Amino acid sequence: MSDKTMKTATLEEIREMDRRGELYHNPDAPEGPSLGADFWKDAELVYPEAKTPISLRVDKDVLDWFKAEGPGYQTRMNAVLRSFMEATRRNA
Structure with a gap:
């Protein structure tokens, strides 16, 4: 697939297109x-790692923003934290 066939869009743009x-x-x-x-001959079933429930204090506007993006906001928050962690590890 070439760059000419690839498009980027925000979640809101995709929702509007829908x-x-x-x-x-x-x-x-x-x-x-x-x-x-x-x-499928050598396929292995790999389960995702279990999440650890925690109590986390975040700014109200940050939480409101993630929630406003729709269901799955905790998963998205985890993805942001994971991205930061991995970037920090790479640059260490």
């Missing part, structure tokens, strides 16, 4: 390539 009916599945789209019989 409201305008611009996001849809084309039932006439061709099937993707077959994965073949051996694709």
Whole structure:
């Protein structure tokens, strides 16, 4: 896939595109390539790590912003913290 076929959009832009009916599945789209019989042969089921419940104090406006983005705000907050942690580790 070339850069010309890639687009970036914010979550709000995607939601607006959905409201305008611009996001849809084309039932006439061709099937993707077959994965073949051996694709799952060596597959391993990997469960995500269990989360540790904590009590965390954050600024009200920060929490309100994450909540305003919709369901999954705690997962997104964790992703931001993980991104910061990984960047800090890389630069250490």
